Amino acid sequence: MANKQANITVLQGDYIGPEIMKAGLAVLKAVSSEGFNYQLNFAPFGGEAIDQFGAPLPDSTLDAASSADAILLAAVGGPKWDDNPERPENGLLQLRKKLNLFANIRPTEITADAMKYSPLKIYQPVDFVIVRELTSGIYFGKPRELANDGAFDTMRYTRSEIERVAKIAFDMAVQRRQHVTLVDKSNVLATSKLWEKVFHEVARGYPNVEVDRLYVDAAAMKLISVPNQFDVILTENLFGDILSDEAAEITGSLGTIPSMSKGAGGPVLYEPIHGSAPDIAGKGIADPLSMIRCVAMMLKYSFNRSDLSQQILDSVDAVASQGINTPDRGGDSSTQQVTNKIIDRLQKNT
Amino acid sequence: MANKQANITVLQGDYIGPEIMKAGLAVLKAVSSEGFNYQLNFAPFGGEAIDQFGAPLPDSTLDAASSADAILLAAVGGPKWDDNPERPENGLLQLRKKLNLFANIRPTEITADAMKYSPLKIYQPVDFVIVRELTSGIYFGKPRELANDGAFDTMRYTRSEIERVAKIAFDMAVQRRQHVTLVDKSNVLATSKLWEKVFHEVARGYPNVEVDRLYVDAAAMKLISVPNQFDVILTENLFGDILSDEAAEITGSLGTIPSMSKGAGGPVLYEPIHGSAPDIAGKGIADPLSMIRCVAMMLKYSFNRSDLSQQILDSVDAVASQGINTPDRGGDSSTQQVTNKIIDRLQKNT
Numbered sequence: 001m002a003n004k005q006a007n008i009t010v011l012q013g014d015y016i017g018p019e020i021m022k023a024g025l026a027v028l029k030a031v032s033s034e035g036f037n038y039q040l041n042f043a044p045f046g047g048e049a050i051d052q053f054g055a056p057l058p059d060s061t062l063d064a065a066s067s068a069d070a071i072l073l074a075a076v077g078g079p080k081w082d083d084n085p086e087r088p089e090n091g092l093l094q095l096r097k098k099l100n101l102f103a104n105i106r107p108t109e110i111t112a113d114a115m116k117y118s119p120l121k122i123y124q125p126v127d128f129v130i131v132r133e134l135t136s137g138i139y140f141g142k143p144r145e146l147a148n149d150g151a152f153d154t155m156r157y158t159r160s161e162i163e164r165v166a167k168i169a170f171d172m173a174v175q176r177r178q179h180v181t182l183v184d185k186s187n188v189l190a191t192s193k194l195w196e197k198v199f200h201e202v203a204r205g206y207p208n209v210e211v212d213r214l215y216v217d218a219a220a221m222k223l224i225s226v227p228n229q230f231d232v233i234l235t236e237n238l239f240g241d242i243l244s245d246e247a248a249e250i251t252g253s254l255g256t257i258p259s260m261s262k263g264a265g266g267p268v269l270y271e272p273i274h275g276s277a278p279d280i281a282g283k284g285i286a287d288p289l290s291m292i293r294c295v296a297m298m299l300k301y302s303f304n305r306s307d308l309s310q311q312i313l314d315s316v317d318a319v320a321s322q323g324i325n326t327p328d329r330g331g332d333s334s335t336q337q338v339t340n341k342i343i344d345r346l347q348k349n350t
Numbered sequence: 351m352a353n354k355q356a357n358i359t360v361l362q363g364d365y366i367g368p369e370i371m372k373a374g375l376a377v378l379k380a381v382s383s384e385g386f387n388y389q390l391n392f393a394p395f396g397g398e399a400i401d402q403f404g405a406p407l408p409d410s411t412l413d414a415a416s417s418a419d420a421i422l423l424a425a426v427g428g429p430k431w432d433d434n435p436e437r438p439e440n441g442l443l444q445l446r447k448k449l450n451l452f453a454n455i456r457p458t459e460i461t462a463d464a465m466k467y468s469p470l471k472i473y474q475p476v477d478f479v480i481v482r483e484l485t486s487g488i489y490f491g492k493p494r495e496l497a498n499d500g501a502f503d504t505m506r507y508t509r510s511e512i513e514r515v516a517k518i519a520f521d522m523a524v525q526r527r528q529h530v531t532l533v534d535k536s537n538v539l540a541t542s543k544l545w546e547k548v549f550h551e552v553a554r555g556y557p558n559v560e561v562d563r564l565y566v567d568a569a570a571m572k573l574i575s576v577p578n579q580f581d582v583i584l585t586e587n588l589f590g591d592i593l594s595d596e597a598a599e600i601t602g603s604l605g606t607i608p609s610m611s612k613g614a615g616g617p618v619l620y621e622p623i624h625g626s627a628p629d630i631a632g633k634g635i636a637d638p639l640s641m642i643r644c645v646a647m648m649l650k651y652s653f654n655r656s657d658l659s660q661q662i663l664d665s666v667d668a669v670a671s672q673g674i675n676t677p678d679r680g681g682d683s684s685t686q687q688v689t690n691k692i693i694d695r696l697q698k699n700t
């Protein structure tokens with residue numbers, strides 16, 4: 001990778017999107033002085049693309065995304081497009097589907113230092129990962145209908161859709177603490193019964209990984225009561241949407257969490273888990289850590305540069321532990337101040 | 351009501367079910383010495399009914415439930431029936447559907463005294479109610495199919511199913527703080543778009559009630575970050591299942607929360623929100639407060655005896671504030687000791 005130029009497509013999106021993307025790219029530039037060779041390809045996406053092209057995922061953007069080595073996405077959507085026939089968020093759903101990004105991976109970490117940010121009275125560090133199926137289930141299931149007197153949606157899964165994402169969860173567990181928890185509603189749903197069955201079949205290929213399962217309602221409780229007991233949580237699309245946001249909230253540090261969405265080969269998409277935060281856009285106070293951590297994740301997983309990735313993460317931690325934070329974590333620094341400190345620190349250590 | 355005999359069907363269910371039901375009924379007996387005339391009709395339900403009749407909701411139990419003035423249910427299910435072709439929980443789903451109990455109402459309260467039990471670092475009391483649709487959505491939607499290579503479920507709602515439960519939520523808000531929050535996933539689901547539409551139509555009939563809405567993922571966050579901002583939350587069946595368990599968890603007092611499920615007339619069902627707790631069954635340490643509070647709820651809502659209901663709630667609070675609790679809330683009293691103290695207190699005050 002040292003010589004080949006990495007081709008990164010950048011989707012800044014809306015509201016605070018461009019603000020935090022700027023921070024992430026500044027950190028990328030700083031760290032790459034150590035011999036990471038890349039080119040950026042900016043493409044309109046979400047509300048920005050609706051304004052320019054009338055659609056949240058124009059063909060040119062889809063092309064740029066498909067042909068990239070990795071995609072950095074900030075955040076899309078906001079009140080400006082509330083009455084638009086097509087919403088910015090729909091661009092996100094289309095992008096996931098078209099690039100077949102079937103696994104969304106979201107880490108939830110509460111280090112000893114960060115316990116103070118958690119809304120929970122917790123006394124032990126938390127470190128788990130949610131693997132959410134991202135391109136099927138009730139998000140995409142056909143048929144669906146909306147009429148005046150009634151409506152329906154279809155939650156649909158094929159065996160192979162479950163298998164491929166389950167394998168990703170087990171592969172992650174092998175690199176971690178060897179434990180996968182399936183979350184389903186198999187006491188009610190037919191799809192969940194299939195998930196349970198396929199899950200146990202896939203588990204046979206990983207004899208050293210311990211497994212258990214929870215109903216989704218019980219999981220919503222245990223994320224609060226015993227978050228330190230999880231390692232890898234595997235679940236379907238809608239449950240993953242709900243539980244991964246709940247998991248983010250228990251850290252109290254929504255603005256710091258990255259995620260990755262990947263398929264079978266092809267570009268991986270890196271994206272903060274929070275939204276476009278219209279309420280603070282333009283004020284220069286958005287937390288840049290989520291986007292900066294997305295850059296670190298990308299360097300590690302798409303470009304095999306764990307070294308650079310770790311330098312970024314260490315600098316982020318060092319700056320945070322000096323109390324230099326944006327207002328969302330009780331600080332009074334701006335997006336740019338935090339970013340500059342991280343870059344200073346990076347340059348000092350290299 | 352003073353003279354007519356109230357006809358109460360009792361479904362004890364499984365594991366700790368009979369233990370907590372015994373506590374609830376002892377309190378009912380004590381309080382009824384002041385002129386509440388009732389008769390109890392015990393019927394097998396859940397696992398107990400599977401053992402006796404091969405089915406979790408035998409016809410005789412359904413008859414007893416339909417013809418009652420009110421139904422007290424403790425809890426069903428457990429490992430004993432895990433491999434039974436029909437699960438005890440299925441009796442619960444059938445009972446809801448057959449009695450048309452379309453609205454499940456669950457209070458979430460954290461008083462100043464009870465903040466210490468909450469897993470959250472909270473500094474303000476919490477007091478909201480979740481109104482969950484209970485007889486439709488993906489729990490009952492047809493078609494559904496489970497095959498070896500794929501499966502699907504249908505989430506389905508009619509306009510009138512939404513209307514009737516929305517009215518219950520608005521009627522409750524009128525008695526409370528005049529605020530209803532709809533929780534949906536209208537950025538993705540057709541059914542949620544119908545919910546949103548019908549919700550705003552019903553709202554027009556309640557000009558003094560403020561409304562807003564949240565996506566279900568955002569709601570899962572806000573139950574943790576700002577639980578004190580809710581008054582009445584209205585949502586569909588599956589979202590309600592997840593969110594109401596999450597809401598229960600933030601109180602840290604799962605064993606103390608009652609619920610009611612009602613339709614348009616007909617008997618109302620009162621039930622703790624927790625399950626049958628196989629792990630502590632037979633030890634005599636199950637928390638009786640949820641069941642005792644169910645009895646208080648029943649006296650108020652089914653029999654118009656707010657006086658007796660309030661006497662029970664006051665006695666429950668008095669005993670809890672003396673630190674007389676079962677182990678789930680850090681105490682060392684047994685189910686029976688707590689119950690006896692509550693009865694003593696009731697008798698002292700009457």
Ligand SMILES: CC(C)[C@H](C(=O)O)[C@@H](O)C(=O)O
Nearest residue numbers: 089090092093241537538567
């Ligand atoms: C914007 C929305 C469609 C999306 C989802 O539900 O997947 C978001 O909540 C997320 O989790 O990425």
Ligand SMILES: CC(C)[C@H](C(=O)O)[C@@H](O)C(=O)O
Nearest residue numbers: 187188217439440442443591
């Ligand atoms: C046991 C199960 C089918 C049930 C449900 O999902 O409705 C339970 O979780 C509940 O909330 O009463």
